Amino acid sequence: MKTLKLQRGLADREGPGFLADSIVSVTRALARESGFAKVTMRQIALKLNVTATALYYHFSDKDALFERVAESIFEDLKVENPDQPWAEQLRAYVLAYQARLLEYPGLARILLANRESPAALIWTETMLGILRRAGFKDQKIWDALAMLVFFVNPMTLMEEKPMTARKLLHDPKTVRRAVLQSPGRYPTFATLLKGGEGVTLTYGGLLPAALDRIIASLAADLQADQTET
Template identity: 35%
Template sequence: MSSGEPVWLRAQPSRTRHRRPLTREGIVDAAVALLDEHGADGLTMRRLAERLNVTATALYWHVRTKDDVLDLAVDRIFGDVPIPEPTDAWADDLRVLVRGWRAAMLDHPWAPGLVGRPMLGPNVLARTEFLQAALVRGGYRGRRLAVVTRLLANVVVGSSLTEATWRRASDPEARTAARAHVASHPDAYPTLVASGHLDDARWNDDLLFEEGLTAVLGAAPP
């Protein structure tokens, strides 16, 4: 599936070579809609062409592979993440950014699983620049800056992926059954039972996410 060089490092082809009113932007719009409906596994070039009412061949004037489409779609989602105006409160600025990042991931549950792909799109890079600039204002430099950047990304992507997967795979009865299963084995899992593992009422996702941010910033001071 891979075409080697990332889509971000290749120039867009001339639009005059194709007569249909088809653009890369339109392709990405349709791709995001299909991804929201069917997930990454359900996106095919044929299905995308059908959604756009064009032939699959027409798509290849603008993108080479499905990988290109996925990279472009992920960057489009990052465009939904608000970039706040920088203030003197660098940690608050950072929290605003990563909260928006998490919200965008949860709005598009297919996205967290693709974030490990080459992240060279303008929307991704602009938000990564803001994140690191906020950390620099907080005193982070060098390797410490790289470590905390990676940790924050892992908190956002990991929590979003877990939440999105759990929401897709479980109905309320299944979640209740999972909690009951753990609670019914206190001898085997005493720590899990005591900590309220899988107990949404006790430890909701929003709380765990906020505590995760605090833990990262507190555990790795500049």
Template identity: 35%
Template sequence: MTEPRRGRPRTPLLSRESIVTATLRVIDADGVAAVGMRSVARALGVDAKSLYNHVDGKDGLLDAVAEQLLGGLVLPEPTGDPRRDLRAIAGAFRDRALAHPGAAPLVLTRQLSSLEGLAPVDAVLAVLLAAGASPDEAVHLLRMLLATLIGTLLREVSAAPAFGGDDGARHEVLRGSGLPAVAATAPHLAAFDREAEFEYTVDLAITAALDRLGRVR
């Protein structure tokens, strides 16, 4: 009977999908700053050089993660009501961005030219154009809406712990700050309701966009 050959352990089969999955594990455990070819290779148990057959360095890793997360975005069917449609797109985008909170900055800030990156842009532009915006006005409004949405979501995933879950200490600091306006609003500044903040901010931005369209037509 022939004994099995001994040698190095078999290298796991690599694919773009397995690399993205490993990168997400690194992000979930240690954050985006921990992502690198070596850290992802360690998570996979392979040599870092082997990753280059599938991704183009660290930026390629980050783009691949953002594309995969955005690729799971389910855009709502348009109803013809611009307020409802823009609100539904914002909600779907938020759900996807928060699927992996540690990776949310990638979804929100990576500028992608792929289908995954452009699909949400196309959806918003379609609603604005259907609402009567000219192409240049639609782009201006798109950028305003995206900036507002990205800003509020980045605050939600990055700064919310500093604002929310107040145990009274922050309230007291704000109330005793010696700044009249800050002291007067201290209970509200110390609190942070993620859902309420998102709803208020998105509704205000959409109202501003639709009001703008009403004035320019």
């Protein structure tokens, strides 16, 4: 059985639950300061005045810790004005999301490497919620999401290995299980999956859909300009 080893001081003052929260908080601060790639478990332990063993008591490895930190970063990122028109909600949320990615270097890579993680699902749930309220449904809601995914997360630049057209961008079974286990946290996502509106996302399937919508948007703008003149 693994034993929690704390240096004197923190062990006397605080319990294990506090330490877990403190690990996340300190890691988040370090990531914001220098980027996730430069954060080490030793660094975190020194900041908290504990041994490295104490960190592994709460998190199996650094990836698990980073995944929880990413979740904490997006837990408080909400749609600020739900009464606004959906386009304004969407614009504000995407800009706020992008700001978080810039604020925490390396965060985008963590999200793309863990597409079934709570952090990634929180983002997807929020985007689906906005699109659903706007009136998108059936395949059109996934097409709209595809356009936004490729606009916000340039996957071809984030992958370390070549991406084939048929590569799954998520594990459908894992996503379904995670969402349906917490329907209260991902209500829109859960409703879509229960209603049979789930979709298997591949690079080759999403990219053309996103490109078509972007081109259609540009064509609409061009037509509007020509009509005005």
